[in-house]
Amino acid sequence: MTTAEAVNRPAMAVPKKASARQRSMIGARNRRGAWLFLAPFGIFYLAFLLGPTVWMLISSFFNTSTVRPGLGSFAGFANYAEMLTRADFWSAMWHTLQFTIYTVPPLVMVAFVFAVLTNRVRRGQWFFRLAFFLPFILPSATISLIWVFIFTPGSGLWATIVSWFGVAPGAGVLGDPNTAMIGIAIATLWWTLGFNFVLYLAGLQEIPRDLYEAAAVDGATAWGQIRYITIPMLSRTTTLVILLQIIASLKIFDQVYLMTAGGPGISTQVALGLITNTGFTDNRIGAASAASVLLFIVIVAIAVIRQLFDRSAARKAA
Amino acid sequence: MVAHRPSSLTRRSFLTGGIAAAGTLALAGCTSPLAAGLVGSPLNPQQLIFWNLFGGGDGSRMQTMEAGYTKVHGAGSLQATVFAWGNPYYSKLTLATVGNKPPDVAISHLTRAKPLYDGDVLEPITEADLASVGLSSSDFNPKTWAAQKTDGKNIAIPLDTHPLVMFFNQDVCSKAGLIDSAGKLKPLDNMDAFESALAAISKITGGAAITVANVSETATPWRVFTTLYHQINGVTPFISDNGSKLTVDKDAFTEVVTRLQSWVKKGWLNKGLDYAGAQTLMFTGKAGFYLEGEWEITTAQSIKGLKFGMVPVPTLYDTPAAQADSHTFVLPRKDRTPEQRKQAMGFIKSMLDQSLTWAKGGHIPAYLPTLDSKAYKALEPQADYASAAKHAVYDAPAWYGGSGSTFENTVGAQLGLAQQLAITPQGALSAITDQLQVYLNTPSPL
Numbered sequence: 034m035t036t037a038e039a040v041n042r043p044a045m046a047v048p049k050k051a052s053a054r055q056r057s058m059i060g061a062r063n064r065r066g067a068w069l070f071l072a073p074f075g076i077f078y079l080a081f082l083l084g085p086t087v088w089m090l091i092s093s094f095f096n097t098s099t100v101r102p103g104l105g106s107f108a109g110f111a112n113y114a115e116m117l118t119r120a121d122f123w124s125a126m127w128h129t130l131q132f133t134i135y136t137v138p139p140l141v142m143v144a145f146v147f148a149v150l151t152n153r154v155r156r157g158q159w160f161f162r163l164a165f166f167l168p169f170i171l172p173s174a175t176i177s178l179i180w181v182f183i184f185t186p187g188s189g190l191w192a193t194i195v196s197w198f199g200v201a202p203g204a205g206v207l208g209d210p211n212t213a214m215i216g217i218a219i220a221t222l223w224w225t226l227g228f229n230f231v232l233y234l235a236g237l238q239e240i241p242r243d244l245y246e247a248a249a250v251d252g253a254t255a256w257g258q259i260r261y262i263t264i265p266m267l268s269r270t271t272t273l274v275i276l277l278q279i280i281a282s283l284k285i286f287d288q289v290y291l292m293t294a295g296g297p298g299i300s301t302q303v304a305l306g307l308i309t310n311t312g313f314t315d316n317r318i319g320a321a322s323a324a325s326v327l328l329f330i331v332i333v334a335i336a337v338i339r340q341l342f343d344r345s346a347a348r349k350a351a
Numbered sequence: 352m353v354a355h356r357p358s359s360l361t362r363r364s365f366l367t368g369g370i371a372a373a374g375t376l377a378l379a380g381c382t383s384p385l386a387a388g389l390v391g392s393p394l395n396p397q398q399l400i401f402w403n404l405f406g407g408g409d410g411s412r413m414q415t416m417e418a419g420y421t422k423v424h425g426a427g428s429l430q431a432t433v434f435a436w437g438n439p440y441y442s443k444l445t446l447a448t449v450g451n452k453p454p455d456v457a458i459s460h461l462t463r464a465k466p467l468y469d470g471d472v473l474e475p476i477t478e479a480d481l482a483s484v485g486l487s488s489s490d491f492n493p494k495t496w497a498a499q500k501t502d503g504k505n506i507a508i509p510l511d512t513h514p515l516v517m518f519f520n521q522d523v524c525s526k527a528g529l530i531d532s533a534g535k536l537k538p539l540d541n542m543d544a545f546e547s548a549l550a551a552i553s554k555i556t557g558g559a560a561i562t563v564a565n566v567s568e569t570a571t572p573w574r575v576f577t578t579l580y581h582q583i584n585g586v587t588p589f590i591s592d593n594g595s596k597l598t599v600d601k602d603a604f605t606e607v608v609t610r611l612q613s614w615v616k617k618g619w620l621n622k623g624l625d626y627a628g629a630q631t632l633m634f635t636g637k638a639g640f641y642l643e644g645e646w647e648i649t650t651a652q653s654i655k656g657l658k659f660g661m662v663p664v665p666t667l668y669d670t671p672a673a674q675a676d677s678h679t680f681v682l683p684r685k686d687r688t689p690e691q692r693k694q695a696m697g698f699i700k701s702m703l704d705q706s707l708t709w710a711k712g713g714h715i716p717a718y719l720p721t722l723d724s725k726a727y728k729a730l731e732p733q734a735d736y737a738s739a740a741k742h743a744v745y746d747a748p749a750w751y752g753g754s755g756s757t758f759e760n761t762v763g764a765q766l767g768l769a770q771q772l773a774i775t776p777q778g779a780l781s782a783i784t785d786q787l788q789v790y791l792n793t794p795s796p797l
Contacts, residue, residue, distance in 0.1 A: 098796035100449055100470035105796075115789060294439075297567060298764075313442045315751060316470060316796045 093322035100316055112323035121299055122324060125307040126331070128214065132289075132303060133282040135218035140278050141271070144226055148233035149259065162234065169227035173287035180220035181207070181292055207293050210300035217288050217301060224288075225281070229274050236270035237263070272343055276336065283332050304328045399698050401431045403458040404440045408649030412712045416705040420698060429698070437755035441467070444683065448472045453683035455695045461499055461677040462746045462753030464507040469593075469750065470797035474682045475504035483693050484700040495677050495717045498745050507679035508699055510706070511714035512740040514675035515574045516645045517665065521658035523639040527551040535735070539665040549619040552639035560619040561640035563611075564629035565770040569763030570755065571626070574674040575642050576766050578664050579607045581672035581744045590758070590787075593795055594749025597784060608769050608776035615772055623771050634659075645736060648713035661732045663739035675743035676754045677717060715740040750795040761786050 068075075093112055095104040116122045151161040168176065183190045186205030206216035240263065248258050264271075286305035289295060295302035295310075304324070312321030405413045410433060417431050432454070434440045441463055447453045449472070459467060467473050481487055488496055488505070495509040524530050529548055531537050539545045552560035564571040580586055586600045614620035621629065621638075633641035634654050641647075642664065651659050664673050680699045687695070702709075706721035710730060715737050716722045728734050752758040765779040765786075774782065 096794060096796065098470075100445060100472060100797060106794075115793075119789060310438070313446060314438045315757065316445065317793070319796075320793075 089322045089325055092319050093326050095319050096317075097319035097322070098316055099312060099318050105319060108319060112320045113327070115320060116324045116327060121302065122307060122327075124299060125302045125304045126328075128301060129283055129285060129304040129328075131214055132218060132221075132285045133279060135214065136221050136282045137275065137278050139218075139222055140226060140229055140282075141274055143222070144229035144274070145233050145267075145271075147226070148230050148237055149263065151230075151234060152237045162231070165230045166227035168224050171224070173224075174291060176220060176224045177288055177291035180216070180223075184216050208297060210297050213293050213297065213301045217292055220292065221282075221285075221288055229278065232270055232274055233267065236267045240266045276339060279335060279339065280332060283328075283335070395427065398427055399429050399456065399694055400454040401429060401456050401698065402434060402440075402444065402454040403431065404434055404436045405458070406433065406436065408712050409646060409714075412708055416702055416708055419705050419708075420701045423701070438757075445470065445472055448683045448685070451685070453685050455682075455685075455687075455691065456698055457681050457683055458510075459507060459679055459681045460754040461495070461507060461509060461679050462748070463756070464499065464679055464681055465501055465748045466750050466753065466797055467681065468501055468504075468506040469795065472684060473506055474684050475506055476508060476682060477505070480692065480696050481505075481508075484696045486696075486700060486703070490703075490719050492715075492717045492719065492722060492740060494741060494743060498677070498743070499679060507681045508703075509677045509679045509717035510702065511709060511717050512675050512677050512743050513644050513646060513714050514673035514736075514739040514743050515578050515642060515664055516661050516673070516736045516739055517663070518633060518641040518643065518647065518651060519660050519662070520633055520636055520639050520641075521660055523552060523555055523636050526555045527639060529639075536660060536662050540667075542667045545665055545667050546619075549614065549640075550617075553617075553619050556637050556639065558618060559621050559632060559638040561614070561642065562621045562624055562629040562632045562638045563642050563770065564624055564626040565621075565767035566623045566625045566628075568626045569760045569767060571629075571643060571763070572766035572770060573759050573763035574644070575611075576607055576762075577674040577744060577746070578672055579610070579667060580604065581674070582666055582668035582670055583607075584669040588747040589762070590747050590749050590752065590791075594747075594752055594758070595791060595794075597787060597791055599780070601780065604780055605776045608766070608779060611770060612772060612776070615770060620770070645713035645715070645733075645739075648732075659732075661736045663736050663742070671742040672744050673739045673742050674746075675740070676745060677743075678714070749790075750797050751790045757790065758787070 092104055094108055094110070095106065096108045096112075097103075097105045147161075147165055151158060151165070154161060184192075184206045186192060186208055189205070191206060206212045244262050244266075245258055248262060253261070284305065285303050286309070289301050289303050289306055290309070293301045295306045305328070308321045308324045308328070311324060312318050401417070403413060413431075417429060421429050434443055441459070444453070444457055444459070445467065453472075459473075464473065468475075478488065486508075491509055492512065495512050499505065499507045499509060519529075519536055521530065521534075524536060527548065528551060529537050529539075539548050549560040563575050577589070580589075580600075580603055583600075583603045583606070586603045587598045589599045590596060591598045611620060615622050621632065624632065629641060630643070630647065630650060632638045634651065634657050645661060648661065651657060663671065666672075680702065682692075682695060703718045703721075706716040706718045707724070707726055710716050710721065710727055710733060713733065715733070716727065721727055722737070727737075746752050746754070746756075746759070749756075749758055762783050765774070765782045768774050769776060769779045
């Protein structure tokens with residue numbers, strides 16, 4: 034979207050100027066060129082994002098089936114009514130939120146701390162960059178296998194370490210309804226920390242060194258420098274990281290599907306898991322679409338609330 | 352030319368040439384995996400793609416049978432893929448077929464084949480198909496064959512029947528005086544005889560007499576309940592009209608669940624055991640009986656020093672019955688040439704011919720030439736429970752029903768809780784009614 038605006042804006046602005054026909058011709062040619070360059074991305078965007086989204090909105094009002102062509106019979110708001118009255122829908126929504134609450138604060142704070150520490154390293158910084166970022170390039174299937182291994186009840190790494198401290202391992206972290214989500218959150222923390230870490234590290238390297246020098250001359254402590262220089266200078270990065278992280282956490286699916294399949298019972302079933310089950314196991318794309326629209330509304334609402342919160346904070350600061 | 356004027360290789364001509372070269376590569380290399388992936392053609396048209404869901408003992412037996420096929424047809428003739436059991440498998444099979452990339456042959460549970468057929472995912476199998484590889488409908492166990500018929504069409508070719516059976520510990524039962532002089536379990540075909548047997552075993556073990564897994568396990572409570580429920584004369588199916596009506600006989604439901612709870616209260620039946628725990632108790636002589644599908648024979652045989660036997664679940668009420676399902680071969684919908692159709696049927700025939708290998712894993716063959724063979728009848732303890740297939744009760748057809756389905760999970764969970772004495776029979780029934788409501792009210796999406 035940003036790209037499209039950036040390219041189109043000069044072209045649109047040109048005809049306003051009373052220059053000549055020639056200029057508007059150049060504008061038209063530019064515009065055509067811009068569209069040509071946008072086309073490859075645009076087609077994918079239409080075919081795989083906008084198209085399905087519109088289809089989702091429409092089919093949520095129908096009894097659409099996965100295995101039948103067409104929309105099926107008209108359902109009105111029945112799919113929405115069904116979802117809003119289903120206990121397992123609300124529990125899946127709560128688990129999604131629960132996962133977001135468990136993962137966003139540590140993923141932002143730990144990434145920040147590690148980025149600051151890495152930035153202070155003079156030699157071999159590449160090693161730390163690599164070490165923190167490496168898990169991020171692994172596919173979700175791999176990290177799930179690794180952590181299911183670690184959390185194996187009885188004989189796993191986790192159970193072994195816990196038993197040194199005299200705690201009986203029991204059903205294992207993922208086998209207990211009270212700890213299964215925490216286990217998934219820990220695996221996710223290890224996996225996706227690297228992304229936020231790299232964003233913070235890039236932000237840190239853009240802060241001019243002379244600010245720190247000036248502060249040091251004025252006798253600021255290391256903590257004071259972080260508190261009054263690093264954190265304020267990184268506020269834009271933090272805004273971005275938090276927003277991306279919230280959205281990523283609300284979209285949680287892979288780890289849950291692969292590590293617990295929503296279990297034990299439905300104690301870790303998340304919204305996307307419920308949507309997948311409804312759409313592809315029960316073959317009810319219509320009902321699954323309604324659930325997707327509801328999740329979409331929640332994600333947009335959270336993003337907007339965050340944006341408003343940020344804007345008011347910025348106004349206060351100004 | 353290039354040698355004379357090197358500058359003539361402009362970026363444009365380079366790119367054009369590159370695209371042309373790539374195109375030639377794609378056309379020429381129909382057998383290369385890259386080209387096949389780009390145009391969506393099969394990687395190796397001669398190769399038969401087979402999907403199944405067998406792990407554990409079943410998985411290794413199926414691999415033996417697949418090896419039997421490739422021995423005759425060559426190493427590259429078969430690509431077999433194993434997927435995780437249950438709902439994920441059927442979702443994959445459905446989506447692959449809707450997406451026009453189905454396997455040539457797939458395994459399906461009989462109770463899951465019906466919803467797949469309703470969803471237009473399966474092709475019916477004609478008598479001509481069967482005849483093309485020397486099969487006919489009279490080659491199959493009539494009960495199983497009748498169970499797969501849907502709207503007068505054959506939708507699946509059954510490989511086996513796998514009923515719920517009763518495992519017993521030979522040592523414990525002989526101490527309790529339940530073994531006759533021939534070393535077989537004495538008949539226990541009425542409630543009084545069975546309950547006094549439970550009491551006798553309980554005295555020997557000093558605790559449980561019979562085990563049924565009910566913690567983190569929903570299928571087993573459902574299997575046990577259905578078996579006993581259908582032993583009562585004249586009961587209606589649990590659900591009917593393709594899952595749109597709850598037609599369970601409430602009195603029979605209450606009778607069966609109350610009876611099971613009374614066994615728990617007397618200490619005969621375990622209150623809470625998971626799948627492995629329920630086995631272990633019987634295998635280690637801490638219980639005499641254990642109810643589960645016959646496939647657990649592989650596990651039981653692997654226990655050193657365990658002497659065990661298997662019999663059909665005794666008829667405690669009016670008529671013999673055993674909850675069961677069948678593994679079947681199905682043909683997912685796709686464009687096939689007559690040769691490809693015959694190839695698929697040939698594969699199925701080859702698997703059926705090796706039914707004896709399959710039967711060693713406990714399953715009762717559906718293929719009569721194997722079922723009636725001397726070799727099968729000599730298999731112990733398989734022959735002792737083979738009659739259970741005659742009284743097989745399949746789950747009532749429903750678009751959300753069948754083995755490992757949403758229906759079994761929902762009902763089985765409540766039955767498991769009832770066995771834990773956490774809820775009354777009435778409480779279980781009303782929870783089941785509530786939780787199934789969404790599915791009962793929703794028209795089938797198939």
